[in-house]
Amino acid sequence: MRIAAATIVTLTLPLSALADPLPSWNDTEAKAAIIAFVDTVTDPESGDFVPARDRIATFDNDGTLWAEQPVYFQALYALDVLREKAADDPSILGTDVLKAAAEGDLDTVMASGIEGLLEVINVSHAGITVDAFQADAYEWLTTATHPTSGKTYAGMVYQPMLELLSYLRDEGFATYIVSGGGIDFIRSFADDAYGIPPWQVVGTEGTTTFAVEEGGAVLNKDGGVTFVDDKEGKPVGIIRHIGQRPIFAAGNSDGDFEMLEYTTGGDGPSFGLIVHHTDAEREFSYDRDSHIGELERGLDEGPERGWLIVDMAQDWAKVFPSD
Amino acid sequence: MRIAAATIVTLTLPLSALADPLPSWNDTEAKAAIIAFVDTVTDPESGDFVPARDRIATFDNDGTLWAEQPVYFQALYALDVLREKAADDPSILGTDVLKAAAEGDLDTVMASGIEGLLEVINVSHAGITVDAFQADAYEWLTTATHPTSGKTYAGMVYQPMLELLSYLRDEGFATYIVSGGGIDFIRSFADDAYGIPPWQVVGTEGTTTFAVEEGGAVLNKDGGVTFVDDKEGKPVGIIRHIGQRPIFAAGNSDGDFEMLEYTTGGDGPSFGLIVHHTDAEREFSYDRDSHIGELERGLDEGPERGWLIVDMAQDWAKVFPSD
Incomplete structure (x- = not known):
């Protein structure tokens, strides 16, 4: 029962x-x-x-x-992309913020506020198809590693x-x-x-x-x-x-x-x-x-x-x- | 078999x-x-x-x-709303296109092109919450009737x-x-x-x-x-x-x-x-x-x-x- x-x-x-x-x-x-x-x-x-x-x-x-932390992962991705692009064509670094970003100087980029971050994103996230951008971002998210945790961002x-x-x-x-x-x-x-x-x-x-x-x-x-x-x-x-x-x-x-x-x-x-x-x-x-x-x-x-x-x-x- | x-x-x-x-x-x-x-x-x-x-x-x-036909139904809705609004406050009819629209003069509105239509929509589809607008549009679509078919627009x-x-x-x-x-x-x-x-x-x-x-x-x-x-x-x-x-x-x-x-x-x-x-x-x-x-x-x-x-x-x- x-x-x-x-x-x-x-x-x-x-x-x-x-x-x-x-x-x-x-x-x-x-x-x-x-x-x-x-x-x-x-x-x-x-x-x-x-x-x-x-x-x-x-x-x-x-x-x-x-x-x-330490900053939005998309910003870290943007910095990596910018560095790669600048290696091919240094002339894209037309402002102090972009130069700092390409050197990985996160403090200067962050100190420049949302405008500075947008400058970086405007250059790093442009001139590419949506499909190619997403394939590149996915690759980065699943292979690059976080500075303190050592894990992939994904x-x-x-x-x-x-x-x-x-x-x-x-x-x-x-x-x-x-x-x-x-x-x-x-x-x-x-x-x-x-x-x-x-x-x-x-x-x-x-x-x-x-x-x-x-x-x-x-x-x-x-x-x-x-x-x-x-x-x-x-x-x-x-x-x-x-x-x-x-x-x-x-x-x-x-x-x-x-x-x-x-x-x-x-x-x-x-x-x-x-x-x-x-x-x-x-x-x-x-x-x-x-x-x-x-x-x-x-x-x-x-x-x-x-x-x-x-x-x-x-x-x-x-x-x-x-x- | x-x-x-x-x-x-x-x-x-x-x-x-x-x-x-x-x-x-x-x-x-x-x-x-x-x-x-x-x-x-x-x-x-x-x-x-x-x-x-x-x-x-x-x-x-x-x-x-x-x-x-004879024109996008949303334009006909906009004209109806404009006419109602103008009855309460004629001062909203600040341009010739808006005056024509409130009189139901579709030919003049259409002749003014997309800019004219946008003028009408800017005045008729503004100053209202999304929810209230949708309730009003739904009411119109299910009760107002088409000029030639006599059917509701819906x-x-x-x-x-x-x-x-x-x-x-x-x-x-x-x-x-x-x-x-x-x-x-x-x-x-x-x-x-x-x-x-x-x-x-x-x-x-x-x-x-x-x-x-x-x-x-x-x-x-x-x-x-x-x-x-x-x-x-x-x-x-x-x-x-x-x-x-x-x-x-x-x-x-x-x-x-x-x-x-x-x-x-x-x-x-x-x-x-x-x-x-x-x-x-x-x-x-x-x-x-x-x-x-x-x-x-x-x-x-x-x-x-x-x-x-x-x-x-x-x-x-x-x-x-x-x-």
């Missing part, structure tokens, strides 16, 4: 109750809050049920799905977030990246790394033009930035690409504030999540005063807005897949 | 062979060509097999999925194209709209009319800004056009939104030429389709000299490029769902 009863219970429990969907998350309040939200919105008997069609989740990339994705993406998809969510990083750069590895196809990646966009060349009909990257998918640009990127308000959003910096504000500002149930980098031992520790991923307003206002602040050191049993 | 053999054949035939997937298409070469292509790319034994992940199909909207979608969209989706394709029309306007009815959700609609984009107002966090339409999804803009819209080359594209005018050129310009199997408006009796007849949906280069070069020219009068058994 006891066996039969157990069988009945097993058959009627949802899959998420049978196996831990988030094994790299410690059994803290953070994990419980995520699972409680997903259980509620996927339960047809719940007053907060959300049909699968409307289960849209958006994730920042840098610092949320993978690491972003290896510096967060295992707990990979599990969260899979868990949400298993529960009928569509998972999108909404990043300040370049859309073509992220798409080069997002499918491999996160199981997120190109059409579910939203990012910063540059000038792209159509051309019919000897090799066929192609799209060229021409440099310049036409849309910045950061801060108040994130809700705009969401409405342009996805076309409706998400019900789940995850970020790690104040650049994600408006995305969380928009996501949790609708009428129905919603969830805002902020990854707080508290783990200097296994990853990096930074927030209010960081030059990358500054997190101040999110820490101050997030809790009163009901957003979950994930404490990496406390809430994550594991950080990188290879740990 | 004969019954048993018939059963075996039935069980091994694909669904498409059992029921006609395109009942509103006559049994002409056009229908056969579409089905042959779909059969080939979905057959794992075929050398031209395409995995479901890469079965991306893009469709123009005006003149391809629904009618576009009722002027093409039955054969609805079947083609469903057929492709049943065969594992993702179906996208890639239109010169406004992205917010199309999204207001695309899911209802075509089964195409907002995230599979690519279109012309206007300035959109994020704001936190009394009613919550919203996105506002501010007028102005930031991206024109027409001609060489269509492949750009495709790479920005979808992120990879389609294998099937359908259009009806030279504004779709580059989309078909890009789609059929890759290495693998692909299909280009042009709807030729040849049916003055059931719909409209126009091509080379039309002020809307001009089709010249597509007729001249399409056949040699292997594109299918669909002759509405000959290839379609039915035009509108209510016929």
Whole structure:
């Protein structure tokens, strides 16, 4: 009789109750809050049920799905590309920032602010087809290694977030990246790394033009930035690409504030999540005063807005897949 | 024995062979060509097999999925909105084109070209949230009626194209709209009319800004056009939104030429389709000299490029769902 009863219970429990969907998350309040939200919105008997069609989740990339220190990995890629290009043609280094970048002088590039970084990206990410650029970026991401961890950049994705993406998809969510990083750069590895196809990646966009060349009909990257998918640009990127308000959003910096504000500002149930980098031992520790991923307003206002602040050191049993 | 053999054949035939997937298409070469292509790319034994992940199909909207005469329906909507707005506040009619538009003088608006049309759209499609705009557009599309057909605009979608969209989706394709029309306007009815959700609609984009107002966090339409999804803009819209080359594209005018050129310009199997408006009796007849949906280069070069020219009068058994 006891066996039969157990069988009945097993058959009627949802899959998420049978196996831990988030094994790299410690059994803290953070994990419980995520699972409680997903259980509620996927339960047809719940007053907060959300049909699968409307289960849209958006994730920042840098610092949320993978690491972003000592500087955005795309910037490190841009420096490497610039160095290679300058070896062939030193005349492309027309400004002090570009010269510093080609010498790998990251401090000077960072001190020049977003304008300096854009100068580097304009030269390094231009004069190439989108396809060739993505092949090159993918090669770099899977072979070049991070200065302090020694891992490949593609290896510096967060295992707990990979599990969260899979868990949400298993529960009928569509998972999108909404990043300040370049859309073509992220798409080069997002499918491999996160199981997120190109059409579910939203990012910063540059000038792209159509051309019919000897090799066929192609799209060229021409440099310049036409849309910045950061801060108040994130809700705009969401409405342009996805076309409706998400019900789940995850970020790690104040650049994600408006995305969380928009996501949790609708009428129905919603969830805002902020990854707080508290783990200097296994990853990096930074927030209010960081030059990358500054997190101040999110820490101050997030809790009163009901957003979950994930404490990496406390809430994550594991950080990188290879740990 | 004969019954048993018939059963075996039935069980091994694909669904498409059992029921006609395109009942509103006559049994002409056009229908056969579409089905042959779909059969080939979905057959794992075929050398031209395409995995479901890469079965991306893009469709123009005006003149391809629904009618576009005497002028784009969005322009008629803009005129109606402008007239209403001017009744409340005549001072918004600051130019001759706007005055003509508010009087319903379509000829003057059309004679002013794309700039005139943009003036009208800038005033009529601004100062409103995306959500409120879409609710208003949807209401208009499902209640206002077309000047000559008497049908609602939402009722002027093409039955054969609805079947083609469903057929492709049943065969594992993702179906996208890639239109010169406004992205917010199309999204207001695309899911209802075509089964195409907002995230599979690519279109012309206007300035959109994020704001936190009394009613919550919203996105506002501010007028102005930031991206024109027409001609060489269509492949750009495709790479920005979808992120990879389609294998099937359908259009009806030279504004779709580059989309078909890009789609059929890759290495693998692909299909280009042009709807030729040849049916003055059931719909409209126009091509080379039309002020809307001009089709010249597509007729001249399409056949040699292997594109299918669909002759509405000959290839379609039915035009509108209510016929």
